[in-house]
Amino acid sequence: xxxxxxxxxxxxxxxxxxxxxxxxxxxxxxxxxxxxxxxxxxxxxxxxxxxxxxxxxxxxxxxxxxxxxxxxxxxxxxxxxxxxxxxxxxxxxxxxxxxxxxxxxxxxxxxxxxxxxx
Numbered sequence: 001x002x003x004x005x006x007x008x009x010x011x012x013x014x015x016x017x018x019x020x021x022x023x024x025x026x027x028x029x030x031x032x033x034x035x036x037x038x039x040x041x042x043x044x045x046x047x048x049x050x051x052x053x054x055x056x057x058x059x060x061x062x063x064x065x066x067x068x069x070x071x072x073x074x075x076x077x078x079x080x081x082x083x084x085x086x087x088x089x090x091x092x093x094x095x096x097x098x099x100x101x102x103x104x105x106x107x108x109x110x111x112x113x114x115x116x117x118x
Contacts, residue, residue, distance in 0.1 A: 059111070
């Protein structure tokens with residue numbers, strides 16, 4: 001009877017996840033600094049942008065919530081431990097990630113088309 005052995009993780013595979021998490025963390029900080037911090041501080045160049053954000057808050061709140069969910073749930077899709085132990089949760093998070101990401105894309109298209117008309 002043939003026995004099945006699990007492959008041992010290679011050095012490059014064991015470095016992939018920490019590098020991925022660091023990259024996602026740096027990306028999150030970049031987005032936060034370039035979009036949120038300048039809105040909070042009194043930076044004169046962003047005054048018109050701040051007024052536009054206030055006017056579009058009905059669209060930006062769902063857009064922000066979906067983006068936050070994507071940043072939190074997206075990396076979990078790479079977790080082999082989550083996939084093995086909680087398959088249903090992995091599938092539900094994957095579907096929600098896809099639907100919310102599609103929603104964010106539609107919001108972004110709406111903003112882009114509206115800005116070009118103005």
